Amino acid sequence: MNLYQILSFLVFIIGVFGVINQKDMILKLLNLGTIQSGVVLLFIAISYNGHSPIITPGIESYSDPLIHSFLLTVIVIGFANLSLMLVFVMILSSKIKTYQIDEIEKKIK
């Protein structure tokens, strides 16, 4: 058990708690980003080997470049999807005039 594993678990729990407990829809989406940060931190920690994956003479074992390239995908697509979800929330709130999820459920019924 390493410090980075504990920290990434804490970040993940903060995100899950926020997604479930917050009533504001924008804060829910931002907490989804927090969950993503925890997952990225864990995978960076798993692949860490002491040397960054840039070829240097005299070093044989590197961190895993495959995981780094996957995390590049995760970050870019997370950023684009977060903005798309914010647009959907803005459209919803321009019709219902609120961000609170309880009132939205009441008005839809």
Add this chain to the structure above:
Amino acid sequence: MIKTIISIILLSSIFFIFIFNVNIGDATSTFTPELIIRENGSQNMVSSIVLDFRLFDTFFEVLVFTIAIIGVSFYMEKLPEYKGKDTILRSPVIQIMTPILFQIIVLISLYIALTGHIGPGGGFAAGVILGTGLIGVSFVKPMDEIENIFKRSKIEKFKILSPLLIIIYGILGLVWGDTYFANFPLTGEVGSLLSGGSAVLINFIIGFEVFAGTWTILYKFIKHRGLL
């Protein structure tokens, strides 16, 4: 309340089990430096995987990014435009320093896109840096000027062409007698600017795509929501 607690515990236990079964340094590189130098020639191993070994993966990433940006600019049209007055920051420090900083940011972004296969960096980072620099400019310029540049550059239409360019590049792989998405057959000397085959070309295509997407998101949000 009990429902909330139970769902939090169940969701986090999935992650908890996974954390306890792995250790730091479990995933060391299965790619040896000799393999990467022989096959691709870039000094940055991540760049050689993103732009050569798994370019098919990267292509779909760029495609998903493009579709998300098209969704943003399509659904934003359904919202009313922001009618309030421009919220330009009147602080002299910001007004003088931002245009100077913006030129430096553009230079850094070009440098990162150009040397993505030698050191840390690459197309995605370059595009995001350039798009972030434009946020600073929108603090000091009035909205009309930015709108003028955005409309005149037609970047909203050109950015859709980036996945198409990658497809054309992938088909070109057949021309030099290999399979689809094959690299240029010139790997060059490791560490020089022209190593890594097509790394510079694809880095610039991806950088342009990410920059155009970031700028579109920024412009649409400012146009329909205001700066603050």
